[in-house]
Amino acid sequence: MRIEQTIATKILELIKAEEMSVGSHLPAQLLADRLRVSRSPINEALGILAEKGVLKREANRGYFLATPVVVPTHALVEQLGIGETNVVSDVYFRIADDLLRGLLPRDVKETEIKQRYALTPAQLNSVMARISSEGWAEKKPGYGWSFSSMLTTADSLLQSYRLRLALEPAALLEPGYHLAPDVIERCRAAERHLLQGGIETDSADQLHERGVRFHESLVEGSGNPFFIDTIRRVNRVRRLLSYRSMQERSRYREHCEQHLHLLDLLERGHNDEAAQAMRVHLSSTLRNLEKISGILKP
Template structure:
């Protein structure tokens, strides 16, 4: 496998910096801040639960996007008000970490790497640096994809990785998620709902330029469904959906969704949120059920296409190995003839 590119100092920011910058944008929208309003590092660090250093890096990123401006001895001020930033989201660039992350998932789904792996084995197979590998494995551990063994190595956790498991998962979600919207304890958090709407509007506004990574798409989708479960104020519903998201992560990452399908599920999410804003929970539950049924059909189609592509790649590799073997045999025969001659 070819050596993969490493991070360079020229990259504009890490994925965590982009995530923090988007959280700052959420704060701007929540507080209805206007052009010229000051963003204080100390206050932001306190609200976000981090130190000033990552906040400063995130503000610098926003300055590069001409959203804020640094002023001597005054910190940062907004160049745009909250209405102009209503659907603004910063998309993190692809990194070597992301490439390795997706390669690991792809080869795991194809059965090319075993259930338990070691760092040495992965370093040799993927030709990456130890730092990138450790960051990637730590990220996968945080997401519940792998766990670190007590001794050596890492173990992949059970996942929804077959068509039967996928059908069972969607059957469960179709029963649970609409029901969560109808509970007596259900209560909408309008701040969270506004944030979700902003993320979905951002996707729609991309138009034909819409090209988010499978990582970004899954994050937006998973956050939406966990938010809906969270409105139920029932921890068992929340835990159930979080568990389903962890289990389906691998299968959802394996292919690139067509733009039209992305637009469709974004609009379906918007319909659910619109129904909730209109205080029509029954309609929201109906739309949630229809959305999950559509998602199942789409996911199974995407899975079939990915499996077909993987089978084609495997067949090509098999032919290449066979041809290489025949060439070696011919060379051996030729060498023996030369010796005999």
């Protein structure tokens, strides 16, 4: 599977999560920023979705949503013939788990990955492209890969939350803070979806992305590029352990309720209360993660 097919799937997930209506504009640079890839694979992915009839391209204007995305994303990507194969998806999580367990060396040759996980060359390229785009592996000169040393211990995820505990409440108190009404409504819709059953049915990818979108959206309301860049970097590198922590989902209902309370406070302009609520929310998450720290240990 080509990397642009993976990105096309992520674009569909974004369209569905944000409940975009027909006619919505999908700027390539905005998508590149959201998905943290260059514009080249974004443009290729948009072209694929246009070929499939999901988007339409208008000369000198870009791509627009041509049909509503209402069915589950996994069903739609299979219907369109752009879905990630089970082999690639399964191997992705096996590599993550092996790395966390210390069963995979930090520096490894492509042939070793290919043989260890019984991959075809195309499958190898696909899974390593996804891992690289998420920031926990980089290509070495020649035919090898180097996995990041960050977030491979039980304490690493907890440390990332302590950084967020210092940063995110402060972002809500920035002068001129503003969270647009459409952003608030999109965030609310995502939380309601989870409370209505998505907690049990959504994939680990979808759960992680929903949390990332919520917290990044709130920080983006600060308009402070230093806050925004830092939270994006933290979210990018904590993904690896976040997946493992999702083996325990009982805490997500409380998360959703806290998120909705935060949105209510910000909508009313009660930023001081919202900052305190954010401290309570992240502190609660930190305590919950400490309770399940055994899941995170190698």
